[in-house]
Amino acid sequence: MPAMNMIQAVNSAMDTMLARNPDIVIFGEDVGYFGGVFRATEGLQRKYGLERTFDTPIAEAGILGVAVGMGAYGLRPVVEIQFADYIYPALDQLVSEAARLRYRSAGEFISPLTVRVPCGGGIFGGQTHSQSPEGIFTHVCGLKTVIPSNPYDAKGLLISAIEDDDPVLFFEPKRLYNGPFDGHPERPATIWANHPRGEVPEDYYAIPLGKAAIVRPGRDVTVLAYGTMVHVAEAAAAETGIDAEILDLRTLLPLDIDAVVASVSKTGRCVIVHEATRTSGFGAELAALVQEHCFYHLEAPIQRVTGWDTPYPYSLEWHYFPGPGRVGDALRKVMEA
Amino acid sequence: MRNTAPHGLHVPPPKARPGEVSAFSALAIPPAGSVRCPDIAVDPRDIRDLPYELIRVLDEDHHAVGPWAPAVSPDLLRRGLRAMMLTRAYDERMLKAQRQGKTSFYVKCTGEEAVAVAQALALRADDMCFPTYRQQGLLITRGWPILDMMCQVFANTRDRLKGRQLPVMYSSREAGFFSISGNLATQTSQAVGWAMAAAYKNDPRIAATWVGDGASAEGDFHHALTFATVYQAPVVLNLVNNQWAISSFQGIAGGEKTTFAARAIGFAMPGLRVDGNDFLAVYAVTAWAAERARAGLGPTLIELFTYRASAHSTSDDPSKYRPADEAARWPLGDPIDRLKNHLIALGEWSEDRDRALQEELTQMVADTAKEAESYGTLDKGAAPSVKTMFEDVYKEMPWHLRRQRQELGV
Ligand SMILES: Cc1ncc(C[n+]2csc(CCOP(=O)(O)OP(=O)(O)O)c2C)c(N)n1
Ligand SMILES: [Mg+2]
Numbered sequence: 001m002p003a004m005n006m007i008q009a010v011n012s013a014m015d016t017m018l019a020r021n022p023d024i025v026i027f028g029e030d031v032g033y034f035g036g037v038f039r040a041t042e043g044l045q046r047k048y049g050l051e052r053t054f055d056t057p058i059a060e061a062g063i064l065g066v067a068v069g070m071g072a073y074g075l076r077p078v079v080e081i082q083f084a085d086y087i088y089p090a091l092d093q094l095v096s097e098a099a100r101l102r103y104r105s106a107g108e109f110i111s112p113l114t115v116r117v118p119c120g121g122g123i124f125g126g127q128t129h130s131q132s133p134e135g136i137f138t139h140v141c142g143l144k145t146v147i148p149s150n151p152y153d154a155k156g157l158l159i160s161a162i163e164d165d166d167p168v169l170f171f172e173p174k175r176l177y178n179g180p181f182d183g184h185p186e187r188p189a190t191i192w193a194n195h196p197r198g199e200v201p202e203d204y205y206a207i208p209l210g211k212a213a214i215v216r217p218g219r220d221v222t223v224l225a226y227g228t229m230v231h232v233a234e235a236a237a238a239e240t241g242i243d244a245e246i247l248d249l250r251t252l253l254p255l256d257i258d259a260v261v262a263s264v265s266k267t268g269r270c271v272i273v274h275e276a277t278r279t280s281g282f283g284a285e286l287a288a289l290v291q292e293h294c295f296y297h298l299e300a301p302i303q304r305v306t307g308w309d310t311p312y313p314y315s316l317e318w319h320y321f322p323g324p325g326r327v328g329d330a331l332r333k334v335m336e337a
Numbered sequence: 338m339r340n341t342a343p344h345g346l347h348v349p350p351p352k353a354r355p356g357e358v359s360a361f362s363a364l365a366i367p368p369a370g371s372v373r374c375p376d377i378a379v380d381p382r383d384i385r386d387l388p389y390e391l392i393r394v395l396d397e398d399h400h401a402v403g404p405w406a407p408a409v410s411p412d413l414l415r416r417g418l419r420a421m422m423l424t425r426a427y428d429e430r431m432l433k434a435q436r437q438g439k440t441s442f443y444v445k446c447t448g449e450e451a452v453a454v455a456q457a458l459a460l461r462a463d464d465m466c467f468p469t470y471r472q473q474g475l476l477i478t479r480g481w482p483i484l485d486m487m488c489q490v491f492a493n494t495r496d497r498l499k500g501r502q503l504p505v506m507y508s509s510r511e512a513g514f515f516s517i518s519g520n521l522a523t524q525t526s527q528a529v530g531w532a533m534a535a536a537y538k539n540d541p542r543i544a545a546t547w548v549g550d551g552a553s554a555e556g557d558f559h560h561a562l563t564f565a566t567v568y569q570a571p572v573v574l575n576l577v578n579n580q581w582a583i584s585s586f587q588g589i590a591g592g593e594k595t596t597f598a599a600r601a602i603g604f605a606m607p608g609l610r611v612d613g614n615d616f617l618a619v620y621a622v623t624a625w626a627a628e629r630a631r632a633g634l635g636p637t638l639i640e641l642f643t644y645r646a647s648a649h650s651t652s653d654d655p656s657k658y659r660p661a662d663e664a665a666r667w668p669l670g671d672p673i674d675r676l677k678n679h680l681i682a683l684g685e686w687s688e689d690r691d692r693a694l695q696e697e698l699t700q701m702v703a704d705t706a707k708e709a710e711s712y713g714t715l716d717k718g719a720a721p722s723v724k725t726m727f728e729d730v731y732k733e734m735p736w737h738l739r740r741q742r743q744e745l746g747v
Pocket of ligand 1: 029058060082086089471519520521548549550551552553579581582583645649
């Protein structure tokens, strides 16, 4: 199997699907000739033509609006929002339109869109190139939200997202594009070629939405994480020596509640980790669900490790980022209780 | 009979991609001095042809000609030349600092210096600017210390913005320069709001805003046009058409079948299209629009027709999407060369003085950079204290932020 980084895996998913289904079209800012500022659509215009992978005006509301219209016609648009931080102009089309079209038309019209959204920090991007707004979208009924943590999952999940008849927000942690990242910026960068999940089949395969993965089995405490934080949690478990069971949620909505309940019921302890800000973040929903489903198994209060409730600062990025040190503290804290 | 054959989806391509020859020869460039200059009180409906013209003042012999030639002193022109040269020297130095790892990111305005510099001179010093990341020339022309700008770029201990913002996202209330946002075009409707507030207060100051050709596709810019015309806001709306938005040519933003200045027609405001590399033309058009706004005659849309001679930013490699020699083939020349040649033609400047000024500015920028670096650079970790991270989210820090700060132990 070829080694791919996460950009190549995402590219391969779109390549695979463009070849399989003529109703798939790809568009967004700079995605056409150039292949996107992260090069995720590189080569697709050359291979499939101008009409199937093209540049759009810089207007996120317009991108989502035409995607909804194309979806209503019967196409399956896969659009890129250049950075998660720039998705807000498109909120009305996503929240009021794409998310509710099936409901309000009683299934007459659907929005089979995939919205690819590079997200997350750790690249000195400052407050407008670092955000993780997934919690805004999990709060909206009608949208699905996916965040892969490795190339293999990225391809399989993106294919499922594209095949899904509902609108899917597909967040791509850009700090993981070139390699896994354990939250230690001072260490040399690692690459996906040396990681088992960096092996990605060239051909079609799908990973179903709504299924979590146990990336590290353990007995002492369950860590619920996704995206970059999966790797940070692994580092924290290794550094503290605590036998944590790490769940990579992969799909936030619909959530794999069975996997969460099974793990927390077993360990009796739970640490939730995300890079996004804390208040009303997805971690709050997870904590509520764990409390509802596993209350009598819990031996310690649930801990959340998240980005602080401030904009993502530029130069103090590494004081903001919830690194393995902070995750390790939370692991120790739940073990002491 | 009309052709009803299937026609497919139209996706406009640029004139040339890498390996092809830039076809700027197809551009219609009218001679300098050929466009009429209406009175500022003109009814916008009577100048619906102007958005399709290109206002130019400097002719091939470097003389200022035609009705738009502004009555300006050689001193003002020398100030403009100096500010443009300083802007370019500053850009070169900061690019070098980025290459050396002293900061992570930088944005140059090479080839577009006349836009911000001439416009800053045509506006009053206390008019309020709502710029993009490519109008550093406004601050420089207004005499804002480049030391302060460098400290922002290096995110060091003297950075007034406390290392919170990406380099070049300056803010200076004192210089009438609104905090730059990374989110494109948001500043345009804000400028209209500022102008509406000034009108409400009978304040003689006006607002000016800048937006790129690419970003003008955002809804915010259209809201700016609508609100500006409805409330006849005292605002100058500048659209900098530098032909590219990262890798997308201006046709992707809607410039293929019309001009950006022509957007004004539907909003019943004057739309002026100007050679953005012609310092005198930019000055004159801006002064016209500013005077009109100050006289209570409403907003103006100006399209500054120019070329982004450098990469989009230090994260960008334009050789991937446009011919490498395109900048050199830009038919409207370089704004600094053109103003310099004009001053020489007037007998108000010389090659020797130019060389001396260039040396002086390069030295000054280098010395200032050294001082700025002495307060720290991004790679040297001379960031502001960590506890400042939690400040200014709110006027008063709520309990949950205080607790988070304690959790971090700062
Ligand atoms: C809302 C939003 N969408 C996308 C971006 C990413 N982006 C930054 S600059 C840029 C191109 C802007 O081009 P243009 O407006 O022509 O200005 P120029 O860079 O040419 O000065 C893009 C797409 C952004 N910053 N904000
Ligand atoms: Mg542009």
